[in-house]
Amino acid sequence: MSEANNYNALLDKLSLQVSSFQEGFRILTESKSLKDIGKNFVHLLRGNLLVSDINLFQKRNENDEWKELYLQKPDSAEFINNLKTSEALNLNFEEELDYKVFATLRCIDNSYFGLIVGNKIDKTKFNSLDAITLQIFIRLLDNAYQTYVASIREKNLIFSLNHKVLQLNSLVDTGIEISKLENNTQLLELALERAVALTNASKGIMRIIRDDKVIATLRLPSTIDVAETLKSKDKIETQVDYRGYSYIVTLVDKESRSGTETFDNTDEILLTAFARQVHSAVENKELHREALENETIKKELSVASTIQKRIIPETLPEIEGYDLAGINISSKEVGGDFYDCRVLENGKIAMIMADVAGKGIPASLLVSSLSASLNAYLEMNIPLDELGAKLNKMIYNASTADKFITCYISILTPSTGELDIINAGHNPSLHLRKEKKLEKIEAGGVAFGMFDMGLPYQGEKRVIEKGERILMFTDGIPEAMNENEEEYSDERLEKFCVDNCFHSSDKFINELVADVRSFTKDTPQSDDITALYLIRK
Amino acid sequence: MVSEFKLSSEIKDDCVVISTTGYVNNLGGQKIVDEFESHHKNGLNSFIVNLAESKVVNSIGISFLIEVIEKLNDSNGKLLFTNLDPSVDKTFTIMGLFHYAEKADNVEEGLKLLTNHKE
Numbered sequence: 001m002s003e004a005n006n007y008n009a010l011l012d013k014l015s016l017q018v019s020s021f022q023e024g025f026r027i028l029t030e031s032k033s034l035k036d037i038g039k040n041f042v043h044l045l046r047g048n049l050l051v052s053d054i055n056l057f058q059k060r061n062e063n064d065e066w067k068e069l070y071l072q073k074p075d076s077a078e079f080i081n082n083l084k085t086s087e088a089l090n091l092n093f094e095e096e097l098d099y100k101v102f103a104t105l106r107c108i109d110n111s112y113f114g115l116i117v118g119n120k121i122d123k124t125k126f127n128s129l130d131a132i133t134l135q136i137f138i139r140l141l142d143n144a145y146q147t148y149v150a151s152i153r154e155k156n157l158i159f160s161l162n163h164k165v166l167q168l169n170s171l172v173d174t175g176i177e178i179s180k181l182e183n184n185t186q187l188l189e190l191a192l193e194r195a196v197a198l199t200n201a202s203k204g205i206m207r208i209i210r211d212d213k214v215i216a217t218l219r220l221p222s223t224i225d226v227a228e229t230l231k232s233k234d235k236i237e238t239q240v241d242y243r244g245y246s247y248i249v250t251l252v253d254k255e256s257r258s259g260t261e262t263f264d265n266t267d268e269i270l271l272t273a274f275a276r277q278v279h280s281a282v283e284n285k286e287l288h289r290e291a292l293e294n295e296t297i298k299k300e301l302s303v304a305s306t307i308q309k310r311i312i313p314e315t316l317p318e319i320e321g322y323d324l325a326g327i328n329i330s331s332k333e334v335g336g337d338f339y340d341c342r343v344l345e346n347g348k349i350a351m352i353m354a355d356v357a358g359k360g361i362p363a364s365l366l367v368s369s370l371s372a373s374l375n376a377y378l379e380m381n382i383p384l385d386e387l388g389a390k391l392n393k394m395i396y397n398a399s400t401a402d403k404f405i406t407c408y409i410s411i412l413t414p415s416t417g418e419l420d421i422i423n424a425g426h427n428p429s430l431h432l433r434k435e436k437k438l439e440k441i442e443a444g445g446v447a448f449g450m451f452d453m454g455l456p457y458q459g460e461k462r463v464i465e466k467g468e469r470i471l472m473f474t475d476g477i478p479e480a481m482n483e484n485e486e487e488y489s490d491e492r493l494e495k496f497c498v499d500n501c502f503h504s505s506d507k508f509i510n511e512l513v514a515d516v517r518s519f520t521k522d523t524p525q526s527d528d529i530t531a532l533y534l535i536r537k
Numbered sequence: 538m539v540s541e542f543k544l545s546s547e548i549k550d551d552c553v554v555i556s557t558t559g560y561v562n563n564l565g566g567q568k569i570v571d572e573f574e575s576h577h578k579n580g581l582n583s584f585i586v587n588l589a590e591s592k593v594v595n596s597i598g599i600s601f602l603i604e605v606i607e608k609l610n611d612s613n614g615k616l617l618f619t620n621l622d623p624s625v626d627k628t629f630t631i632m633g634l635f636h637y638a639e640k641a642d643n644v645e646e647g648l649k650l651l652t653n654h655k656e
Contacts, residue, residue, distance in 0.1 A: 032607075158633070159603075162632045166596070166628055169631060193593045194624075196595070197593045197594060200562070200595045201595075202563070220539050221559060222539060222540050223541050255562055255595065256563075256597065257563070257597060257600060
């Protein structure tokens with residue numbers, strides 16, 4: 001047969017196989033896994049070449065070991081050294097060996113297929129048509145593998161894009177979620193969980209540090225050894241500082257399907273973003289807490305102010321033969337000072353000056369209790385030392401250990417000017433006698449509510465003569481401070497009393513306040529200013 | 538806080554219920570696939586993954602779950618997730634897992650759905 005005839009015969013035979021090649025390509029490209037590709041390839045080739053066994057191997061790169069992909073005869077692996085790789089398709093026919101065909105194919109991803117083919121079933125030699133058929137099927141395998149690799153890349157790309165969307169979405173969600181959490185530990189735990197998960201870290205640690213000491217450590221998973229985990233070389237770390245606290249977040253061992261890999265820039269950006277969210281959330285929570293606290297204080301002071309206003313008299317009684325004026329200026333919205341002047345049923349006048357330790361509602365309630373008790377006891381006309389003991393017991397029982405009241409009580413008999421006085425730890429009142437002689441009224445006793453030991457309250461009796469004056473006050477006046485933290489002082493107050501003994505009671509009180517203000521200037525008032533001024537005309 | 542990964546499984550009405558605890562990551566994902574394979578090779582084709590005690594899942598863990606989904610799709614099987622934390626639910630939605638797997642509020646509801654699917 002001539003060479004032309006040979007070619008024509010070959011072409012005729014190949015033409016008959018075209019549909020078989022097309023079907024083969026369809027089957028190979030529709031294979032769902034690499035193993036399926038190998039299995040389908042072997043079956044297709046076996047049917048087309050009519051050979052006893054076909055064995056397919058693969059290696060990931062030039063230097064890798066051959067691994068079986070689909071074997072019909074395990075002993076074929078013994079001939080693996082006959083697989084010689086090259087850039088191009090390498091196809092060798094070996095007449096003398098048990099296996100007759102050895103082929104290798106370099107793939108698109110630089111991996112290799114290795115093919116070891118046994119004898120033909122009819123024991124005939126491989127001919128030109130077989131060689132061409134074999135080459136065509138190996139090319140089909142190559143194309144199918146390219147499709148497979150492309151589909152894997154496409155899947156990975158979609159997965160990766162979805163993961164980026166997830167990272168962004170989670171970053172936004174986490175910011176919102178942690179801002180809603182009341183509990184700081186929950187907030188930090190959630191942030192750590194998200195940072196670990198979204199960077200594919202295997203472990204995560206958050207250490208909270210104050211004054212160079214670790215005061216708390218959060219771990220994910222919760223059972224990991226912190227010291228051991230921090231020794232890892234594959235880690236990223238970030239730190240945020242807020243009001244003396246440092247939050248150090250460490251992510252360890254980035255995972256991949258094949259083990260671990262190195263954290264990349266995106267991971268570091270994500271970690272920093274989570275850390276910033278933690279900073280913002282902690283800061284917002286702190287500011288919110290402070291705002292609530294300020295609001296609570298404002299409300300408390302407002303309530304206390306209402307209580308105080310109800311128990312401090314709006315007007316003082318007119319006492320025939322006397323000129324009386326009083327004032328109370330609270331340092332904040334409300335203080336713990338209190339004064340009162342009331343006409344008793346027996347015609348006597350009770351004048352009270354008190355100062356509670358503390359401010360706000362507790363102080364006001366204590367003053368309120370004192371005022372109510374005084375109302376009851378004063379009308380009982382009991383001796384003042386006995387009254388003092390009763391008030392002490394009542395205040396002691398009604399207050400906490402840090403609360404007590406200093407109190408000055410004097411009962412005036414208007415017709416005679418007689419004064420019956422007790423002083424429970426309060427500033428001595430000043431009695432300006434005629435000819436500008438100033439006396440301190442030192443009647444003694446401990447502050448109400450300080451002790452419940454039956455300590456006596458020794459009263460004092462004295463007379464205010466016509467033209468004489470008495471100033472009752474709280475420590476807010478002598479202890480008022482200027483910008484140099486100097487006090488107005490008892491001495492200046494006593495001098496003021498002597499120097500201003502010609503004013504009416506109203507005028508005296510106003511001048512006294514003006515003098516205190518001229519001393520303190522712009523320094524904020526640190527304590528209540530309270531005074532009662534009595535002149536016997 | 539999130540604990541170490543643990544897993545348990547039981548068979549109910551020809552359905553394998555795999556319940557997990559802790560971080561579903563490389564380790565957790567591999568354990569789920571191993572557990573799945575051990576039942577799948579015995580012909581079981583309906584699976585529930587109960588994530589009630591797993592609030593944290595990373596993308597490596599998800600890739601293992603996708604592997605389970607793909608294998609079940611090839612064998613006309615079914616995978617269903619139950620007791621999903623809202624953040625895990627959202628993660629699975631974004632990663633496209635619910636294109637090929639279902640979800641239910643709890644295992645009982647999941648078993649009903651899988652039974653209906655078989656019928």
